Amino acid sequence: MHTLKFRLELMRDGAVINPRTGQPPRLVIRVAAYAALNVLNKYLRLLEASDIYWLAIALCPWNKLQWFVDRNYPAIRIQQVRRLLEDRFGEYTARYAPPPAPESTHTAEGSSNPSSLSTRPRRLWMQTLPSTSDRNSTAMATAPPPTALSIYLATPLVCEAEINKHGGLLQFWENEAKAGSVLGRLALDILTAPSSSVDVERAFSGGRMSVNYRQHRTSLATFRAKMAVGSWFGTPLLPDVAEVLEMVEGKGDTESGPPDLD
Numbered sequence: 001m002h003t004l005k006f007r008l009e010l011m012r013d014g015a016v017i018n019p020r021t022g023q024p025p026r027l028v029i030r031v032a033a034y035a036a037l038n039v040l041n042k043y044l045r046l047l048e049a050s051d052i053y054w055l056a057i058a059l060c061p062w063n064k065l066q067w068f069v070d071r072n073y074p075a076i077r078i079q080q081v082r083r084l085l086e087d088r089f090g091e092y093t094a095r096y097a098p099p100p101a102p103e104s105t106h107t108a109e110g111s112s113n114p115s116s117l118s119t120r121p122r123r124l125w126m127q128t129l130p131s132t133s134d135r136n137s138t139a140m141a142t143a144p145p146p147t148a149l150s151i152y153l154a155t156p157l158v159c160e161a162e163i164n165k166h167g168g169l170l171q172f173w174e175n176e177a178k179a180g181s182v183l184g185r186l187a188l189d190i191l192t193a194p195s196s197s198v199d200v201e202r203a204f205s206g207g208r209m210s211v212n213y214r215q216h217r218t219s220l221a222t223f224r225a226k227m228a229v230g231s232w233f234g235t236p237l238l239p240d241v242a243e244v245l246e247m248v249e250g251k252g253d254t255e256s257g258p259p260d261l262d
Helices: 002-012 027-048 051-058 066-070 075-096 105-111 114-118 137-142 148-154 160-165 169-178 182-191 207-211 220-231 241-249
Strands: none
Touching (some): 051 075
16 A cells, blocks of 8 residues: 555656656646545555554564564654554463473473574574674573564564465464464464454445345444454454443444434
């Protein structure tokens, strides 16, 4: 969408040349580009209101938080995205992470051996870790241990072509989830979340029955609750059953029903 916005801005400003005529766009095309930009900016603002779009961008290994830096997002916005990721990762860790297994003395000694570490396979996004040789030993002892998320964000970007060799973005994270990675499970849930709209025009199976408010007496709140339960429940968009109950009971945000034109 950002690429589309950039190209529309060029057309609006007459900064592109028609290769066949060697002339800038005609006035009608520039006006159309201006109108399209207004609509696009509207939806970009709506996208910014939802956290899940920010998280989806950061969970692309070729983007991470660098995507926001390259597009001159303010530092406060980037920190906000980082905090959102950390909060969501913390929720998933508490819910899905296996309990830590007790470490024996033999295991601890083996894990401290540099040669044993070097022979272990590392995940694609963990292959190159920042050097820690210049860190103070006392600070290292008191600092919290790194998490899979902090390592993922600290490591260099992974080329999109490299991800495609592993079957694409979803397959990449599915492999991570199958290996027991909580971050992989979080990424899959975020990247495969269904559409965030349950308006009438988004109704699919059974939609004609639900859309006909006058004939079937289906209120707008009931319609939204029905679509939310069927499409969203269990995803990051609607993880808690309490929110579903609020929608069914009419305690959440409500909109007026369709006007009575009789």
